[in-house]
Amino acid sequence: MLDDFLKEEITRVIAEKYGSTAAGVGFAIEPPPANQPGHFGTNAALTISKILKQNPFVIGEEMAFCLRSKEYAQAVDVIKPGYVNITLKNRVFKKELALLLETDNYFRNNSGAGINVNLEFVSANPVGPLNIVSGRAAAYGDTLANLMKYSGYNVTKETYVNDFGRQMHLFALSLMARYLQSKGMDIPMPEDGYQGEYVRDIAAAFDAYKGPDYFKKMGTVKDPATHNEYKEFRAFGLDYVLKMQKKTLERFGVKFDGWFSETSLHTGGDVEEAFEEIRSRGLFYEKEDAVWFRTTDFGDDKDRVVKKTDGDYTYFASDIAYINNKLKRGADLIINILGPDHHGYVKRLESIIQGLKGRGYNEHHLKVIILQQVNLLESGEKMKMSKREGKFVTLDELMDNAGRDASRWFFVMRNYNSHLDFDLTLAKEQSDKNPVFYVQYAYARICSVFEKAKESVKSENEYGADGVCFDKLEQEETDLVRAILHMPYAIRDAADKFAPSVLTQAVFDLCGVFHHFYAKHRVVQEDRNAMLKRLFILSALKKTLKECFDIIGINAPEKM
């Protein structure tokens, strides 16, 4: 990466001239503003001037003097407060592009080498179709997983199936009621039951699966919750919904390494094992016949019940066991992606990891990411969603209207701490307002250029690094090359910040630079040297975009 190379070079210069203390101060490498010279600029002189207590401009001049003698430097300028801008020789760019084209892992880095990450996301109740809130989590989590893999992390993508508690129970009762109603029985839906139309569909599927004799066998149903057949409805409903959710996610391009059942934590002894660990640290106590976790030790508002007076475990108990289970499976870093209604839960999760592993465990071991809410707009109006009432837009419906690519792009284009407005009307239009078309169009255009070039260039080898001349580059060519070479940096940055939006932004910018270049310069043309040079640059761009699209999980269309 060129950014890294220059950072090392500048650090070396600082160390030689001003010593190791100054070299330890952070600084930025960034492209200078359009009206300033240079390919890369640094504010290093400004940041170290604080500890050196010297005029930053003088420091900048001294640094520039050292840098000018380097073989890669064409020119070095020092600008007003003390910015040092480096203009690189063109052959440096050519060499770097050649490297990009030759290496398989050019866009990868090692900042997360050897770290096992358990990345949990979606984790929806298995009681219905996935909605757009899960959609945002799915797109975000999947892209983050890809980014972290590019940074060398060993990532396990996992989703948690809440098949143990009250919601599952209500769903099973709802299903049973719909089934019995379809048989003409006057069975009311449970209070807070699931009213969605899809429950009737599942009841019909149950009926088809079991056959007509099943109903006769059931006898009179007084209390569905204690009826003999309750468990069968529950099992069937769970299985049906999970298959449905898996299908939706598959269509969305998201595949989990594991679907983890909450029930298995209770049947497999994980709960007691985890409790033992926390109890041994003296963090549990009994009060009013319930067991409490002293989470206030870790900054929580109040202590939390893990085992109720009636002997049942709370949902929090499952979480304790689940985190313990993840640790046992070798996770060094546990990432939880949660919905906006869960931020009160962060302290509790942090308490768990410290209760299990001891104090001092922090965000390097557990990172909770709260995805802010998705507002669904229709013609600019906010739509209200409620799962209970069965009024919500499903992820499938979204894909029907907007397509997978636009949906995924929209979900990750904003950072996780921003509310996301998703305008259905806009997405349905599939118009140029949609940024995903802008970037895909760039890719299709490049493919089109290569198609056209076949008429005048026999073999791809002709525009390999050896066959092209970089002595002279147009401004738009230099801009394009710089934008391409910035991408590995953007990928690492996006992973470090858990922010896929950094990548979509960089891709969008890169495509803008390309469209600008395309409008100004022809690729296929009489001047053979210029043509080959541009084909060389575009082949690097094509590879770059393809990799970025793969990370984001969108298609790279050759024609549009």
Added chain:
RNA sequence: GCGCCCGUAGCUCAGUUGGAUUAGAGCAGCAGCCUUCUAAGCUGUUGGCCGCAAGUUCGAGUCUUGCCGGGCGCACCA
């Protein structure tokens, strides 16, 4: 009342550990560009007391405090 997130252009958002005498994009608005590799594109232009007020600093959209406004959460529910 307490806690978390957020207030930047008409709308949706960028703005890296404070720094380029001019705060950036996209959409919307206005004005242009297709005998030439895809006009889903390009070019130009309009539009900002960066919520308000103090403080720290040579320097604040960025840090501190207070206030105002919006969203969400504060269960022996999940």
